[in-house]
């Protein structure tokens with residue numbers, strides 16, 4: 687597995703691969719890898735000849751400096767995991783390499799960024815949009831792989847890829863869960879033992895709400911139930927629990943046809959903010 691820290695050396699390597707008619711898959715990450723990321727590498731390996739994983743903690747998508755400072759950085763462990771997973775190349779640039787100058791461009795994703803994560807983390811999707819656009823231009827992949835766990839990010843990136851005609855296929859892979867249902871996330875490592883045990887309630891409540899909605903219970907009643915379940919556990923500080931249209935991400939009062947809605951949640955456990963969703 688090759689490791690690149692400069693855009694120039696990565697481009698030289700990729701140009702060589704393209705000359706040999708190889709297809710390229712990109713898995714963008716911020717490191718602190720877990721099996722959720724590895725499932726994206728596996729999916730990319732099935733579809734493409736060369737899999738590039740970027741490992742870059744992107745400062746422009748953090749609106750909270752403490753969150754950025756505490757974001758886990760575990761490059762050596764990441765490198766070993768990627769090597770074992772059969773990844774072809776890692777791109778791990780420094781902040782200076784990625785941002786030789788502070789970008790002035792502002793991306794506006796309209797209604798997609800005014801709800802949920804966008805409302806709670808102002809500027810977050812502008813930062814995501816800029817960094818993934820740079821990665822798409824640097825790597826020029828045939829396919830790029832994102833996890834469904836970051837559902838709103840997937841919607842924003844899909845909009846970006848369509849609006850700017852990036853011309854590659856966006857592949858969305860299912861959320862990978864721990865045995866107790868907790869969605870795998872780099873942030874899980876920041877939970878203490880008590881918080882980690884409580885974190886499984888997020889999926890329990892999501893799954894319960896999904897079952898109730900499928901059984902025909904009104905959306906408002908189900909949301910009320912879910913919020914009261916979070917309130918029962920004092921360690922949780924619920925940010926949002928919403929039933930939304932999968933395309934617009936706007937809240938719905940009635941659920942639509944199968945696969946057209948999602949339940950999305952964000953909650954703090956101590957200082958750690960966790961998100962999850964299910965599509966139904």
Ligand code: PAF
Pocket residue numbers: 714715716742744747814817818836839
């Ligand atoms: O999902 C993430 O880890 C990040 O938002 C991404 C897509 C790598 C951009 O920094």
